[in-house]
Amino acid sequence: MKRRRPAPNGTVFLVPLRDGGHAIGVLARAPMEGHAFGYFFGPRISKVSDVDLAKLIPENALLVGKFGDLEILCKNWPIVGVLKDWAPADWPMLPMARIDEAAGRAWLATYDDSFDCIEETEIDVDAVSRYPYDRMMGAGAVEIRLTSLIRAAE
Structure with a gap:
């Protein structure tokens, strides 16, 4: 169902x-x-x-x-x-960041309207706070x- x-x-x-x-x-x-x-x-x-x-x-x-x-x-x-x-364009599905603190690495993920990840890039750990958390x-x-x-x- x-x-x-x-x-x-x-x-x-x-x-x-x-x-x-x-x-x-x-x-x-x-x-x-x-x-x-x-x-x-x-x-x-x-x-x-x-x-x-x-x-x-x-x-x-x-x-x-x-x-x-x-x-x-x-x-x-x-x-x-x-x-x-x-x-929808006025209320976008924003890119979201996540961090692996133990490894000191972070990623920025972009999703489509169905919540499928369409792009993921590594970003600087210090940039994570600028995005919603994934x-x-x-x-x-x-x-x-x-x-x-x-x-x-x-």
């Missing part, structure tokens, strides 16, 4: 924070295989009416990356709406990381 897409690309949803309130997420890619790519935003909000869709632009994201889509499918991360005029975050990891990032910004 094929999995269904959790929501259309451009969907805005809320992510519960571990210490109360919510962060905002934008679903940028969801190829119907249990994973997604999204942009996540602060500041902390307490209700859906606090979401300002006009302020949701990729450059303002606190966190960007791949994540599991189950919490959206199960409605534990409630859907707020869909961005008007959402376009990993699949579980829901708990997203919630914990956003909680930490928003708390630090408050």
